[in-house]
Amino acid sequence: MSSYYGLPVLKEPVWKVPDVPAYLYLGGMAGASSTMALLADLTGRRHLARAGRVAAAVGATASVGALVHDLGRPARFLHMLRVFKPTSPLSVGSWILAPFSGLAGAAAASELTGLLPVPGKAAGVLAGFLAPAMTTYTAVLLADTAVPGWHEAYRELPFVFAGSAVASAGAVGLVAAPAQARPARRMAVAGSALELAASRRMEARLGLAAEAYRTGRAGAVLRVARATTAVGAGLALAAGRSRAAGVAAGACLTLGAVATRYGVFEAGRETARDPRYVVEPQRERVGAPGSEVRGEVHRSSSDGDLQ
Template sequence: MTRPSTREQQPGRDLQAGGAPPRRRRRGRGERLMVEEATFRSYYGRPIIKPPVWKVPDVPAYLYLGGMAGVTAALAALADATGRPQLRRVGRLAAATGATISVGALVHDLGRPERFLHMMRVIKPTSPLSVGSWILAPFGTVAGATAVSELTGIAPGLAHVSGAAAGVLGPAMTTYTAVLLADTAVPAWHEAHKELPFVFAGSAMASGGGVGLLSGRDAAPARRVAVAGAALELAATAVMERRIGLAARAYRTGRAGAVLRAAQAATVAGAAGAALSGRIRGRRGRLLSWASAALLNAGAAATRYGVFEAGMASARDPEYTVVPQRRRLAERERQAAQRNGHPTP
């Protein structure tokens, strides 16, 4: 039998990562381990990295609305080229509304409007924030001008050009925010840098396609986009959670886990409703389309909030930062030993 440790704990160092209480376990046949099982602790329970100061609901709304606006702008441009006026109108108005509110949420999070203008002074290709600002500002400008023309009927020829420009910028709107998150030191975001753009692109397609369901008889292309986006989002999320190891726990537990499970349920239900709505005519079909649009957009908004919350939780918990670092260091040492011909344990 082992004796209990007599080392006194220093103040503040008894805080465990994740807040879980220490556990005792049995070893062998009835042998009881008297010393507490080793758990990860950081110095004085403080975070290793500084969590982002981004606020809720500003940043989650910015992430969701930008993606939805990008897809609806692309749908509107395609509808304009193929003669679907209702889908074109819905897409143009949704793109302008989403871009405007998205910029407003970003400015509110920054605190002062001039901070957003300061980001436009230079363009730095190596900075996702700088590139994203130069995607968002032109997109919002051309999407807004196109929507004004759609509502007033002024300069429809120019609206064709500005709408096409918004459609070209639309795909970048769906994924640049994922790159922006993954470029930080936040473990749950950085570890998912390969899959997060696909998760955001699929989520944006689901929400933008869902908005397009409101266009009535022109909704067939939007329906296909919504179903494909939902499938992409769910598949990319599953691959991400299998690959990123410890960081996947941030997406499965706590508030983030609950929100993401609800988001997946809403996305599945919305995609199923969208697929069925094309086969049902009349008032029932319209009601099913509207319900599907609401579910798809609720799921997309919840996905963005869940990803945001998972990242914040991983930044607050030192275990998500230190344990992967130790594993990578051990793996590099093992590979170096193999190259030098030394035996490895």
């Protein structure tokens, strides 16, 4: 099929590469690392807690930097904080990202310097409570757009991003705290399993839009993501206390998480470029038995309003 003058029906997102894929990955990794740090602190694993706090602070700060660079001017990010609109995922996401970044940075600074331990610990606890929202709000942000490849995946995309984020945090623990990496290993395996299962279910349910996830550049990147995630989970299971195996598992899991975010991003852009992904599903819905739009057409025709 073709559209008028061969132009896309939707305007393709103007978000830049690598800014936005990096923003998606870094924010998720930071959120899950903060949760890992909180749980490690509660169970007395000091090295793992420190690794998680530093990773959360670095990831959140870099995520803000990538977002600001994509926006073009820092003032544009600050303008997002002038109002709080619960019905807007972008507004809610800004109010998640800003306080989380500050709290994670304060917790990491206290951890590294030893200054103000009580406020630092409190900041780490608050960041840990915000962390689940931090790991998934970007999926909601994408799914709330009109882009078919993202909007149609609204049920599974938060689980894909959550699993990828948990695996990313597990990778941090495997590399940075090998002596206390048992919880990180479990996170890596559980996150990988969730990501792979949710991705499979998402593609099975998407219909026509699933084609963008299986073909072209996005399809190739997502195949790499699935392979490296599976390999990383397997290495994490077999790593034990082996430093080399832990580093290899962490590298594979990190590559898989980055590739997942970029693949999802690129698949969505492809469904915005090609009008077929917009028009054909709409035609199917209009022509389906019981469709309200189809019923309106038939009633109008019977009344003689349509010729």
